[in-house]
Amino acid sequence: MTPDELSYTAEHEWVRMTESGNVRFGITHFAQESLGEIVYISLPAIGENINASSTCGEVESTKSVSDLYAPVDGEVVAINTNLDSNPEIVNSDPYNEGWMVEVELSNPAQIDGLLSAAEYLALTEQA
8 A cells, every 4th residue: 555656755754746846745554554543633834844854743643642754845835634623534545635734845856865665665564
């Protein structure tokens, strides 16, 4: 359950380019499965600048609280407000309805440094 058209981080975030040239990201199926039932999500504010590999939010499950890491540098232009009242969407549909943050990229070349689906799968198989 690792879509080929997405890019990934070693911190278990997925990244999708949007038609507008921004990126949307969220946590992977592997991450949500490891966390268990997600009960709360804290996301950055619209207008906030985030930096790749830095914490930009939290995902709380019945098992633990995990940091959400920014996969790229940029300005937050949208957040998935549906997750405020329905964080479990991330468990049922992490790659579509469970997206978390949309970012206007500061450095589009960063996308090239992310993991492919095959590279991410290899990483998770070692876990």
